[in-house]
Amino acid sequence: MAMLAHHSQESWSQFLSYVEERCSSTEFENWLAPIKVLDATLEEITLEVPNIFVQEYLLDNYKRDLVAFLPTRLNGEPAIVFKIAEPKKTGAVIETIEPIVEHIDNSASQHECSLNANYLFSNFIEGPSNQFVKSAAVGVAARPGRSYNPLFIHGGVGLGKTHLLHAIGHEVRQNQKKLRVQAITTEGFINDLVDSLRNKSVDKMKRFYRSLDVLLVDDIQFLQSRKNFEDELCNTFEALINQNKQIVITSDKPPGQLSLSERMIARMEWGLVAHIGIPDLETRVAILQHKADLKGIRIPQKVAFFIAEHIFHNVRQLEGALNRLSAYSRLMGLDVTEEMAEKTLAELLQHVPQKRITVDSILKSVATIYDVRVSDLRGTSRTKEIVFPRQVAMYLAKEMINDSLTKLSSSFGGKTHSTLLHAWEKIGDQLKKDEMLKRNIQMARRNLEM
Ligand code: ADP
Ligand code: MG
Helix, strand or coil: CHHHHHHHHHHHHHHHHHHHCCCCHHHHHHHHCCCEEEEECCCCEEEEECCHHHHHHHHHHHHHHHHHHCCECCCCCECEEEEECCCCCCCHHHHHHCCCCCCCCCCCCCCCCCCCCCCCHHHCCCCCCCHHHHHHHHHHHHCCCCCCCCEEEECCCCCCHHHHHHHHHHHHHHHCCCCCEEEEEHHHHHHHHHHHHHCCCHHHHHHHHHCCCEEEEECHHHHCCCHHHHHHHHHHHHHHHHCCCEEEEEECCCHHHCCCCHHHHHHHHCCEEEECCCCCHHHHHHHHHHHHHHHCCCCCHHHHHHHHHHCCCCHHHHHHHHHHHHHHHHHHCCCCCHHHHHHHHHHHHHCCCCCCCCHHHHHHHHHHHHCCCHHHHHCCCCCHHHHHHHHHHHHHHHHHCCCCHHHHHHCCCCCCHHHHHHHHHHHHHHHCCCHHHHHHHHHHHHHHHC
């Protein structure tokens, strides 16, 4: 029982770290961080909230996620008992209702994000899609500032970028205790800067950031179209790199596809740019089994394959499925079976595209949009009217299909993989400035995903 109770508590931490990445740090600090777990059992979790507003906020904004992470009642509601905390002193309630944005704490970084304790190298499952980036991360953690600098990790949502970033942080903190490691989200950096502008302590902030040995910056794409902040961060990067201090950056796109200044992009391309891809089926199964082990539940191999076959482009969703399944099996006191998986995951699975996207379907969709023939796209014609849509199709294939470049390019009538890569880069670049192209690509994506 104690074991299981521990799991609910853990589910709460998982819920928190999931949400933390989706809301601003101010929001997180004001609304979510003050919630305490008073008790956690097999069937329900008791939370202490500072006031009724926090309770309502939680249910209004995060019901779906609560259900995915925590035990649920038979009617599908999250099984949470709320207790309102005793006010500490008069006025305390008001303080917690009115978010405390402006506490004049002058520690240089109020928006530091602490490292997620689960995001360790030892918990990161390797497969062909992430081996390269993982070994780069391990290398950087072993010799910060002396191998690749910066290390730039890019890839889609929920594929383990933050996990690797924090793993580097843990590793350095563990083995090189003297080094100063700071992990921030790009939003956190911006908030820091806003705060210090307001408090007229920009110099202090600059000194702080420039005294670090390892700076881990998550989700740099949020810096796009925030020019002033971009300049400051770029200066910080340069200052650190010049002193051989390590920088690691994550992003949802490669540097060249971000709308940031040329200087910043050049900076980020200076070191090693590594892509983290969608894990293949075997890796997804291994990840599921590993996460199940961590939670202390047993999932038959068949069920793991069933889930991994249906949820394929996001590891976080895999975990969500697992949480739901384990909550259900605990609640009903039943072993996990394929049938149960099918039932409990039905809703999750609806959101996953049912059909696999293929090069054929991409060619068809692009041919319609550009009014050309599929056979021309596959063929060898080098006229502009054909080459361009062909490159668009290649771009989409690389973006949307989880296959090796060699395999993809052969589906384009035997083009080489460097042709495909070139097309992908070219279209990716052009996307930044070409609205028409952007719309066409969105249209193709929608068609394909429907
Ligand atoms: P991103 O930052 O790319 O959106 P995260 O690093 O937050 O993704 O990963 C989402 C979830 O998936 C995390 O719980 C993480 O532990 C898990 N995850 C992703 N990739 C792996 C992997 N290869 N092995 C184990 N867990 C993984
Ligand atoms: Mg992330």
